[in-house]
Amino acid sequence: MALSLTETWQNTLASIKTWAFTNSPWAIHYNSGSCNGCDIEILATLTPRYDLERFGVILQGSPRHADVLICTGPVTLQSRDRLKRTYEQMPDPKFVVAVGSCATSGGVFLGCYGVVGHIDEVIPVNAYIPGCPPRPEAIIDGVVKLLQSLQKK
Amino acid sequence: MNILGPIINVLFFPAGLFVLIIGLAYLWVDRKLVAQFQNRIGPRWFQPLADVVKLFFKEEVVPDGVDARFFVGLPILALAAALTTALYVPLVGLQGAYNFPGDLIVVVYLLSVVTMSLALAGSNTASRFSLIGATRTLTQLFSYEAPFLLALLGPAIVAHSWQINTINTYAGTHWILLTQPIGFVIALVGLMGKLELPPFDAPEAETEIVAGAMTDYSGRGLAIFQLAKAVEMVVGLTLIAALYLGGIGNPIDFFAKTLILLLFLAGLQSLFTRFRIEQTVKWWRYAALLVLAQWVIMVVLGQGVLS
Numbered sequence: 001m002a003l004s005l006t007e008t009w010q011n012t013l014a015s016i017k018t019w020a021f022t023n024s025p026w027a028i029h030y031n032s033g034s035c036n037g038c039d040i041e042i043l044a045t046l047t048p049r050y051d052l053e054r055f056g057v058i059l060q061g062s063p064r065h066a067d068v069l070i071c072t073g074p075v076t077l078q079s080r081d082r083l084k085r086t087y088e089q090m091p092d093p094k095f096v097v098a099v100g101s102c103a104t105s106g107g108v109f110l111g112c113y114g115v116v117g118h119i120d121e122v123i124p125v126n127a128y129i130p131g132c133p134p135r136p137e138a139i140i141d142g143v144v145k146l147l148q149s150l151q152k153k
Numbered sequence: 154m155n156i157l158g159p160i161i162n163v164l165f166f167p168a169g170l171f172v173l174i175i176g177l178a179y180l181w182v183d184r185k186l187v188a189q190f191q192n193r194i195g196p197r198w199f200q201p202l203a204d205v206v207k208l209f210f211k212e213e214v215v216p217d218g219v220d221a222r223f224f225v226g227l228p229i230l231a232l233a234a235a236l237t238t239a240l241y242v243p244l245v246g247l248q249g250a251y252n253f254p255g256d257l258i259v260v261v262y263l264l265s266v267v268t269m270s271l272a273l274a275g276s277n278t279a280s281r282f283s284l285i286g287a288t289r290t291l292t293q294l295f296s297y298e299a300p301f302l303l304a305l306l307g308p309a310i311v312a313h314s315w316q317i318n319t320i321n322t323y324a325g326t327h328w329i330l331l332t333q334p335i336g337f338v339i340a341l342v343g344l345m346g347k348l349e350l351p352p353f354d355a356p357e358a359e360t361e362i363v364a365g366a367m368t369d370y371s372g373r374g375l376a377i378f379q380l381a382k383a384v385e386m387v388v389g390l391t392l393i394a395a396l397y398l399g400g401i402g403n404p405i406d407f408f409a410k411t412l413i414l415l416l417f418l419a420g421l422q423s424l425f426t427r428f429r430i431e432q433t434v435k436w437w438r439y440a441a442l443l444v445l446a447q448w449v450i451m452v453v454l455g456q457g458v459l460s
């Protein structure tokens with residue numbers, strides 16, 4: 001009896017947790033060497049026209065406050081350590097979204113002398129959003145799909 | 154019964170759970186209004202609740218180089234101070250749960266404790282952003298505290314009492330807003346400064362100093378600070394409505410008056426851009442002078458004319 005009660009409690013807690021996480025993803029944006037095309041699209045996504053706040057997304061300044069790390073561009077040698085440090089500063093549970101062709105595969109910068117490669121070579125990525133640069137609609141779609149995948153877990 | 158009453162007062166109503174729920178609801182109203190002013194749809198009604206619940210479920214990082222006791226204790230101190238003020242103000246039109254002569258001063262200074270613990274939390278880290286944020290928080294606290302206090306004391310003087318309930322009853326028959334318009338404006342803007350809303354959000358300017366004093370807080374500490382801010386907002390709005398807007402006698406009064414004030418707050422937030430810290434201080438210098446001028450006029454004309 002006591003065991004089943006705790007189990008119910010655990011289930012309830014887990015579902016509350018999922019509900020809270022899917023409804024309030026706070027984001028931080030990190031540019032690890034992008035050409036700025038993707039960054040401009042991300043800023044466009046946050047403008048009143050697309051209004052991500054209706055999904056609960058707020059852009060945060062501090063990695064300590066954020067749940068979702070939005071990365072753009074290939075990882076350059078210089079920014080590799082910073083990207084890692086930003087990721088490690090975020091409290092668990094945390095998610096990473098790679099925005100743009102460069103972030104997903106290295107894109108046009110693949111093979112450059114100063115480029116390590118795509119984001120996944122440095123930190124684990126939860127969602128990829130391809131495009132050069134992806135439209136705001138695509139970015140919103142990617143974020144929503146990430147949240148849906150959380151719900152299924 | 155004698156023990157049960159205070160426990161209910163502290164844990165559920167008016168402090169505790171009740172004021173937390175009202176605070177989250179008002180936070181949502183504020184965000185929604187600002188979103189509407191900016192031509193956006195805005196957050197859903199449960200958004201502040203979801204944010205706080207999520208933060209409670211997150212890992213809390215205690216960074217190296219901080220005093221862990223202070224790091225954990227300061228948010229709790231802030232929330233406790235904010236919740237205590239809720240016992241003394243006429244929430245939902247009821248008389249404050251407790252009152253004594255002079256509780257107006259106590260409430261104003263308990264509201265400052267919230268800001269003080271924020272500043273202490275900021276200076277208790279190794280992060281330079283928190284340090285700058287804490288310095289700015291304190292600078293701003295010193296600049297708005299005097300005009301804000303003077304503005305709240307105006308009604309106290311015409312009501313011949315330092316007790317919130319007495320002033321509230323007095324204000325029920327006299328609209329102090331009409332006789333002391335400067336005091337009202339400065340009290341309202343002072344509340345914006347206290348809550349660090351734009352244009353007075355230099356202490357947490359995310360484009361310059363990441364998140365100000367809150368930079369190193371994550372999870373639980375951040376959530377408790379947000380709750381403290383939400384409670385502070387409700388208490389501040391209630392205080393201004395009770396003192397200036399003809400008192401608060403019943404729940405309809407309470408919601409109508411505080412929500413109208415909130416509408417003004419949201420409008421001012423979306424009208425102005427962020428002041429630099431020294432512009433803020435300059436603004437408050439003029440505000441203090443204005444309140445003092447109003448006090449001189451009050452003294453010269455005598456209380457008979459103004460009351």
Ligand code: SF4
Nearest residue numbers: 035037100101102132
């Ligand atoms: S995907 Fe295209 S727009 Fe984005 S960083 Fe790479 S080259 Fe620039």
